[in-house]
Amino acid sequence: MAAQPLEIILGRQFGDSLGMPVFLVDPMGNLLFYNEPAEGILGLRFGETGSMKVEEWATVFKPTDIDGKPLPPEGLPLVQTLATQKPAHGSFYINNLKGERVFITVTAFPIVGRPDRYLGAMAMFWKSPLV
Amino acid sequence: MKITVWGCRGSLPSPDPENFKYGGNTSCVQVMHGDTCIILDAGSGIQRLGKYLNPEIREIHILLSHLHIDHTMGLGFFLPLYNPNVAVHLYGPSATVEPLLHRLRRYFSAPLFPVRLNDLPRHPLIHELDDSTFEIGNVKIQSAFISHPGPTLGYRLTAGNSVLAYMPDHELQMGSSNFPNEPDWTSGYEIAKDADLLFHDGEYTADEYLTKIGWGHSSMEDAIAFGKLCRVKKLSLFHHDPMNSDKRLEKMYQDCTRNLSLDFEVELCCEGNAYEL
Ligand SMILES: [Zn+2]
Ligand SMILES: [Zn+2]
Numbered sequence: 561m562a563a564q565p566l567e568i569i570l571g572r573q574f575g576d577s578l579g580m581p582v583f584l585v586d587p588m589g590n591l592l593f594y595n596e597p598a599e600g601i602l603g604l605r606f607g608e609t610g611s612m613k614v615e616e617w618a619t620v621f622k623p624t625d626i627d628g629k630p631l632p633p634e635g636l637p638l639v640q641t642l643a644t645q646k647p648a649h650g651s652f653y654i655n656n657l658k659g660e661r662v663f664i665t666v667t668a669f670p671i672v673g674r675p676d677r678y679l680g681a682m683a684m685f686w687k688s689p690l691v
Numbered sequence: 692m693k694i695t696v697w698g699c700r701g702s703l704p705s706p707d708p709e710n711f712k713y714g715g716n717t718s719c720v721q722v723m724h725g726d727t728c729i730i731l732d733a734g735s736g737i738q739r740l741g742k743y744l745n746p747e748i749r750e751i752h753i754l755l756s757h758l759h760i761d762h763t764m765g766l767g768f769f770l771p772l773y774n775p776n777v778a779v780h781l782y783g784p785s786a787t788v789e790p791l792l793h794r795l796r797r798y799f800s801a802p803l804f805p806v807r808l809n810d811l812p813r814h815p816l817i818h819e820l821d822d823s824t825f826e827i828g829n830v831k832i833q834s835a836f837i838s839h840p841g842p843t844l845g846y847r848l849t850a851g852n853s854v855l856a857y858m859p860d861h862e863l864q865m866g867s868s869n870f871p872n873e874p875d876w877t878s879g880y881e882i883a884k885d886a887d888l889l890f891h892d893g894e895y896t897a898d899e900y901l902t903k904i905g906w907g908h909s910s911m912e913d914a915i916a917f918g919k920l921c922r923v924k925k926l927s928l929f930h931h932d933p934m935n936s937d938k939r940l941e942k943m944y945q946d947c948t949r950n951l952s953l954d955f956e957v958e959l960c961c962e963g964n965a966y967e968l
Contacts, residue, residue: 563875565822566836569866572876576868674821674842675785 567673568592571682583683589614589642592680601664601687603656614639621654628653638683641668645678651688663688692830692850692968693723694888698736699960701859701894701908701930702761709936714962717761718859718930720890724850727828731846731857731890732756736962737765749776752827754834755783756859757843758794766795767804775812784834784842785819792817820844838866838878839907845882853968856886856923859930863913865905871916883921887968890960891917893928896943911947915957927960 564572568584572593575582581598585591591612599605602621612620618633625631633639637648647669656662668683698704698716706715717734728744730737730753737753744751751771756762771777783791792808795817799808808814820834821844833847837858845858858879864870866878874880883889893914895903900910909917911928918926931940944959 563881566838566866566878569868569876569878570838573865573868673836674787675819677821 564592565673565677565679567671567679571671571680575682578684581685583638583685584680585614585638585642585683586680587642587678589618589639591617598685601656601662601685602654603658603660614642621656624653626651626653637666638668638681641670641681641683645670645672645681692848692853692855694855694966694968695721695723695740696736696960696962696964697721697740698732698734698765699859699890699927699929699931699962699964700734700761701892701932703933704735704761704764705933707936709938712937712961713931713940713959715933716962717764718756719765720857722830722848722855724828724830727830728752729754729827729830729832729848732762732859733764733766733769734762735765735768738768741768741770744771750778750780752780752782754832754844754846755781756846756857757784757839757841759841759860762859763795763798766798767806772811772815778813779815780818781815782818782820782834784836784844785821786842790817791819833882835879835882837882838862840905843907845879847882847886850968854886854888855968856883856889856891856921858882858889858891860907861892861909862905862907863909863917864900865907870913871920874920877917877920879917880921883917883923886921886923888925888927888966889918889921889923890927890929892930894930894932896946911943915947915951915953918955918957919953923955925956925958927958927964929960931959 575595582595584593623631637650640648649667651665664685665688666685671679697719700717716736718732719734719736720731722729728748728751822835824833831849834844837845839860848855891914892909893911894908895910897910897912
């Protein structure tokens, strides 16, 4: 892994200090980090998975919509943010790696460093009650 | 590269008799490579540098790590700025909204200073940097944002096989989730890795740091751990607290190096120190 820019290091620091689940990806969508609360939702530990490519993490959790139809990667807020460099928001189901089905809500936003350097994206997600 | 330290005090000039050995001037380091003249920061030390600078030099490159006052306060007293035959280039960190030129003008204006930038016989040339790579003469410069309040750059200067790294203000614990491990996730690692000489913030004792978290500085212990992580050949502890006398600095240094066996050199930086890399 290459050395990370300060903004991404601080993003990890921030995520590491939060009680809400956080995902951090580089501009290519490689998963750089997720925090302990995210480990709880996803059912796996960052230390065990390490860095993952977007094709892997966008499908490994088998996201489905409310009706149970599989959600393509471009339906995921974080993948949308990676494509547009704009914030995105949405709710869907995932199968965590413990085999449990979890309904989550995700807000993703781009990380832009001074003065205008696109460095990746962060997603925060919540285990939400069914809507 | 011929390197001379004109100031290594942090925060505030403190020319007290009890600070005589390590010096009272704030951050300023001169780097000469052939005819190329590079100056790292414009703290109060730059005034004396201006006085003794070779008058043949016609082009000067000042790299500002950031705009905190202890790193810029000497600018208005730097004689070459008033010499129409000398071109002065000023480099500093980009901010999101306000251009570097405007931020520098705040210094060169009332009520802080009587001379405006536009009143100088030759307007300095302004260059904004972020995570950048460029060359001055035959010296390769790499800059990167590092962990310190407000936009702040660390600098890596490479000439031939020699590397000098400069991070006078740097809070290591804030810039890493797992200090001092995971070099790729440590602020400043790219700047300092394998450097022959690293000037690095070592303002506090480990206990003092605990009461000053978020102020942007590091303990001597952390600076040494960072030097080890980056495999530097020599670490020069920089940005001495203005309250610390020579005696106290030496006590701090002894306390934090006593039980260490290190495979690189660690020193307290002294104003007037000269190095050849
Ligand atoms: Zn300072
Ligand atoms: Zn500072």
